[in-house]
Amino acid sequence: MFSKFFIRFLFYIFSIYFLYISLSFSAGKSFELYDIKFSFDGIFGTFDKPSARRGLQIYREVCSGCHGLKFIAYRNLTSLGYSREEIKNIASEYEIEDGPNSEGEMYLRPAVSSDNFIDPYANINMAKFMNNGAAPPDLSLIVKARNYGSKYVYSLLMGYKDIPDNFDSLNGYYNKFYPGHIIAMPQPLYGDDVEYLDGTISSLEQEVIDITTFLTWTSHPEMVDRKKMGFKVLVFLIFMTGLLFLSYKKIWKPVKDGSI
Amino acid sequence: MTKKEIGSRLIDWIDYRLPIFSSIKHSLVDYPTPRNLNYWWNFGSLAGFFLVLQIITGVVLAMHYNPSAEGAFASIEHIMRNVNYGWLIRYAHMNGASFFFIVVYIHIFRGLYYGSYKSPRELLWWFGLIILLLMMATAFMGYVLPWGQMSFWAATVITNLFSAIPVIGDGIVNWLLGGFAVDDALLKRFYALHYLFPFLIVGFVILHISALHTHGSNNPLGIDSGGPQDSISFHPYYTIKDLFGLSFVLTIFFLVVFYAPDYLGHPDNYIPADSLKTPAHIVPEWYFLPFYGILRAIPDKLGGVVAMVSAIFVLFLLPWLDTSKVKSATFRPIYKKIYWLLVVDVVVLTWVGGNPPEGYFILIGRIATIYYFSHILILMPIIGFLEKPKKLPSSIAGTVLKQKRENVDNNV
Numbered sequence: 001m002f003s004k005f006f007i008r009f010l011f012y013i014f015s016i017y018f019l020y021i022s023l024s025f026s027a028g029k030s031f032e033l034y035d036i037k038f039s040f041d042g043i044f045g046t047f048d049k050p051s052a053r054r055g056l057q058i059y060r061e062v063c064s065g066c067h068g069l070k071f072i073a074y075r076n077l078t079s080l081g082y083s084r085e086e087i088k089n090i091a092s093e094y095e096i097e098d099g100p101n102s103e104g105e106m107y108l109r110p111a112v113s114s115d116n117f118i119d120p121y122a123n124i125n126m127a128k129f130m131n132n133g134a135a136p137p138d139l140s141l142i143v144k145a146r147n148y149g150s151k152y153v154y155s156l157l158m159g160y161k162d163i164p165d166n167f168d169s170l171n172g173y174y175n176k177f178y179p180g181h182i183i184a185m186p187q188p189l190y191g192d193d194v195e196y197l198d199g200t201i202s203s204l205e206q207e208v209i210d211i212t213t214f215l216t217w218t219s220h221p222e223m224v225d226r227k228k229m230g231f232k233v234l235v236f237l238i239f240m241t242g243l244l245f246l247s248y249k250k251i252w253k254p255v256k257d258g259s260i
Numbered sequence: 261m262t263k264k265e266i267g268s269r270l271i272d273w274i275d276y277r278l279p280i281f282s283s284i285k286h287s288l289v290d291y292p293t294p295r296n297l298n299y300w301w302n303f304g305s306l307a308g309f310f311l312v313l314q315i316i317t318g319v320v321l322a323m324h325y326n327p328s329a330e331g332a333f334a335s336i337e338h339i340m341r342n343v344n345y346g347w348l349i350r351y352a353h354m355n356g357a358s359f360f361f362i363v364v365y366i367h368i369f370r371g372l373y374y375g376s377y378k379s380p381r382e383l384l385w386w387f388g389l390i391i392l393l394l395m396m397a398t399a400f401m402g403y404v405l406p407w408g409q410m411s412f413w414a415a416t417v418i419t420n421l422f423s424a425i426p427v428i429g430d431g432i433v434n435w436l437l438g439g440f441a442v443d444d445a446l447l448k449r450f451y452a453l454h455y456l457f458p459f460l461i462v463g464f465v466i467l468h469i470s471a472l473h474t475h476g477s478n479n480p481l482g483i484d485s486g487g488p489q490d491s492i493s494f495h496p497y498y499t500i501k502d503l504f505g506l507s508f509v510l511t512i513f514f515l516v517v518f519y520a521p522d523y524l525g526h527p528d529n530y531i532p533a534d535s536l537k538t539p540a541h542i543v544p545e546w547y548f549l550p551f552y553g554i555l556r557a558i559p560d561k562l563g564g565v566v567a568m569v570s571a572i573f574v575l576f577l578l579p580w581l582d583t584s585k586v587k588s589a590t591f592r593p594i595y596k597k598i599y600w601l602l603v604v605d606v607v608v609l610t611w612v613g614g615n616p617p618e619g620y621f622i623l624i625g626r627i628a629t630i631y632y633f634s635h636i637l638i639l640m641p642i643i644g645f646l647e648k649p650k651k652l653p654s655s656i657a658g659t660v661l662k663q664k665r666e667n668v669d670n671n672v
């Protein structure tokens with residue numbers, strides 16, 4: 001009886017697996033991304049905070065010239081281990097338009113912790129105009145908004161190569177991993193682009209890992225809480241399911257025996 | 261007088277005036293249920309659970325959501341980032357919709373295998389199909405609410421389908437959109453209807469259950485219950501079995517919610533809607549893929565729409581298209597085999613629907629579409645006539661207990 005149940009169970013698992021395979025093929029993976037392991041992979045993975053903080057430094061010194069981060073507030077940085085004081089200082093380096101004041105005028109003021117990161121361009125048209133017609137996307141959700149999120153961003157930033165002869169170089173740069181290979185973004189990182197505050201050597205690979213970690217955090221700020229809570233919920237549910245199964249067997253025994 | 265007596269007197273007092281307690285007792289406690297239901301009969305109560313989950317999580321989302329083309333996307337991010345446990349509520353709602361469909365599709369295929377749509381359960385079957393249609397409308401409109409790229413373009417593609425209707429098509433499209441393009445007006449009406457429809461579903465679920473309880477559940481043998489020896493009371497036997505099933509499915513559900521919450525979704529929906537940028541592939545949510553496969557298998561737009569809609573409407577005719585006198589496929593040697601062909605066919609349509617309509621996919625999609633309709637419109641009526649069913653057992657209790665004895669004999 002139980003083995004019959006087990007065989008059926010295997011059958012369901014295989015059908016689900018089959019559906020999974022067919023669906024993941026349909027997602028379309030045309031080129032192999034770099035196979036890199038991150039600190040936040042897996043059930044127990046968490047963000048490597050020093051790495052994410054270095055990523056913030058890269059963002060501020062390199063990417064923020066072109067890319068916004070509009071869903072992140074400076075105060076959110078507490079979860080990367082910054083103190084309130086540090087956050088205040090970071091925020092105050094930016095200016096933000098506010099108003100109207102009591103005289104009806106708009107004015108500039110230094111940003112405070114509760115403000116969101118400011119956009120580099122006043123509007124999308126300016127963003128396009130300054131970048132050969134391709135507006136740099138906001139990076140708050142970039143990892144969620146691409147297939148194979150973190151791996152893709154990592155590979156993209158590592159994937160600048162010389163243009164092969166058969167490509168037209170006029171409207172962009174060659175990138176091995178960008179769909180269509182011609183991307184409007186010039187290679188942003190080469191190695192030694194920043195001098196890390198914590199003294200880490202800023203090799204290209206290190207920089208790319210750091211910015212990817214930071215951007216994964218901006219996309220999934222809840223990830224660590226989610227995994228922790230998930231673990232507790234699942235342990236509880238597995239225990240519950242076992243208990244309910246035993247109760248079910250016990251309650252049904254007379255029915256199965258035929259004594260009811 | 262003890263406390264308990266006061267309680268029970270209060271219950272009696274209410275029940276005398278409004279018999280809610282006796283009807284709960286009647287339909288959830290004493291309700292006689294065939295003793296031989298297998299795990300496939302768990303999926304009805306599971307569907308009910310996911311409906312309630314959608315309503316609860318949905319109402320909480322609605323407290324923070326901003327139904328405007330300007331603010332919708334940002335309000336979802338506000339829910340995900342600033343609202344306490346907003347990410348949990350939203351991920352549960354997103355994946356709850358997927359699980360609702362998985363569970364309902366299995367529920368429907370259960371009915372298909374055991375002939376549960378046959379007399380006297382035709383109306384029960386119809387209410388089920390109406391619920392499916394309402395669910396599809398609800399889920400489609402819900403998917404538009406985050407106002408991401410897929411939301412926007414799915415809304416554009418689907419509303420545009422109505423333009424295939426001759427003469428009045430374009431007028432209907434403008435009326436649906438509340439304008440000439442997918443924009444704020446459409447988002448607002450979708451939001452209003454997305455909030456309304458689940459309660460219509462609740463209404464049809466009540467009708468569905470009332471129809472069910474009139475003649476009781478079908479069962480794996482597909483023969484009528486012969487008397488009290490064939491049934492057991494719903495409580496505790498099926499309450500505990502349903503709870504066990506629920507707990508098992510919730511384990512899988514929360515595995516997805518906590519560890520792969522975006523797995524069933526599409527990354528493009530985290531890009532804000534942009535009417536100037538068409539995504540490379542516009543694909544609907546996975547639960548619409550078989551229908552999308554049928555839509556695109558027909559080279560003509562109107563034809564495609566008709567085929568897609570018919571794919572569900574032919575199911576309304578099943579009670580009459582299936583000419584077999586025997587309900588359960590267990591006793592139908594030929595039908596039992598082709599049933600699995602239909603299952604494979606729908607999986608193939610899902611796969612084709614998720615791929616761009618090029619090359620082999622077109623051919624495979626057409627063959628699978630032709631098979632789907634032939635299966636229901638031609639094979640089912642013919643096989644019902646030609647097939648010689650196996651001998652039906654004379655009673656439920658007799659069969660179950662005989663199996664039991666054989667198992668014991670084998671084990672000894």
Ligand code: HEM
Pocket residue numbers: 311314315316317318319320321322325336350353354357360395398399400401402403404405406454455457458461525529
């Ligand atoms: C039949 C039950 C329901 C189904 C199948 C359903 C399905 C969906 C789906 C597929 C989404 C899009 C999820 C996403 O991609 O983010 C959604 C979003 C939404 N739903 Fe529902 N829903 C149901 C009931 C409800 C109810 C009863 C309410 C409100 C009272 C509601 C409120 C919302 C809101 C506010 C959103 C936008 C937030 C979001 O996108 O996460 N839903 N729904």
